[in-house]
Amino acid sequence: MSRDMWHRPRDAIRQGRDATLAQVVESIDYTAPETKERLAADVGISEQYLSELLQELKTDGVVRKAYVVDDTALYANANTVSPLHTGRRADATKTDDREQDASTAETRESGDRGTTVLDLLARLDDVTTAQYTAARKSFVGDEPERPADAFESLANERYSAVLSELKSYTLTTDWPGNRVASDLATIATNLEIVGDRACFVADVVNRQEVTTTGVIEERVCDIFDAGETINDYFKAILFDCDLAAHDDLVNKEETVHRDLDELFELITAYDPEIYGYLVTVTRALERAIYYWVHAAEITVQLQSGVQPDHVLI
Numbered sequence: 161m162s163r164d165m166w167h168r169p170r171d172a173i174r175q176g177r178d179a180t181l182a183q184v185v186e187s188i189d190y191t192a193p194e195t196k197e198r199l200a201a202d203v204g205i206s207e208q209y210l211s212e213l214l215q216e217l218k219t220d221g222v223v224r225k226a227y228v229v230d231d232t233a234l235y236a237n238a239n240t241v242s243p244l245h246t247g248r249r250a251d252a253t254k255t256d257d258r259e260q261d262a263s264t265a266e267t268r269e270s271g272d273r274g275t276t277v278l279d280l281l282a283r284l285d286d287v288t289t290a291q292y293t294a295a296r297k298s299f300v301g302d303e304p305e306r307p308a309d310a311f312e313s314l315a316n317e318r319y320s321a322v323l324s325e326l327k328s329y330t331l332t333t334d335w336p337g338n339r340v341a342s343d344l345a346t347i348a349t350n351l352e353i354v355g356d357r358a359c360f361v362a363d364v365v366n367r368q369e370v371t372t373t374g375v376i377e378e379r380v381c382d383i384f385d386a387g388e389t390i391n392d393y394f395k396a397i398l399f400d401c402d403l404a405a406h407d408d409l410v411n412k413e414e415t416v417h418r419d420l421d422e423l424f425e426l427i428t429a430y431d432p433e434i435y436g437y438l439v440t441v442t443r444a445l446e447r448a449i450y451y452w453v454h455a456a457e458i459t460v461q462l463q464s465g466v467q468p469d470h471v472l473i
Contacts, residue, residue: 196214312359316352323345353447360444387445393406
């Protein structure tokens, strides 16, 4: 998901020190500025303030000399620059400088809002994951405690709650804060789609008279399990700011991609009715997993300012 680099006007209101750190990292990653003057102009801050921020980023190993972002170090220190977790870090130092006080206040307000949004997203993820789990039980012939479609009204309610909060966020926040809100809305939509795909799978399974057994059932269950693992990685990235989990997610996604290719070859041996059923279920599963992976990709960029590799699915 490519984006043009946003350049903040010089007189724009800051969203706090941590958000400015994220903008510095993003600007370096996108534009590779040759001088500190150019970088300060891109971000819209003074060279003096930029020097202070760069010192912090260099201490953490996030930025090296010649203004190059070290992705490995950045991911390890993602909570330093993440716009979502600013309210979860205690202030390391205090100062009487008015500019720093204002920045700290804005950071705290932004962090409180970020915490609220993350809590709402966690509640949405809980219910859509429950739908996914129910769909898996239906596929193997077990009776879920609550079928996937029984969660639909709750999922819609929680999805609306996220969008309502993000709408308020968008209306009251200057760039780049409202761009963050837009990305978070995409993540929420992805989660809601996962729930819809799960309901679709459960509905297809319930209408199928002949159940699937043997190696095909095992292979489809492997895809279900891989999806749950990918969802765990996504949650670690979004809620714990554990960007190192992205590498694990990519590795798992590559395995899923291979397993899907093999599964599609296997099901061609079945009669047309069973083949159509298995293709429908498998394709729906594939798309559900894609939306988790895509949400993780967006989250990595939100947390670090660095765009990760694109997904295969």
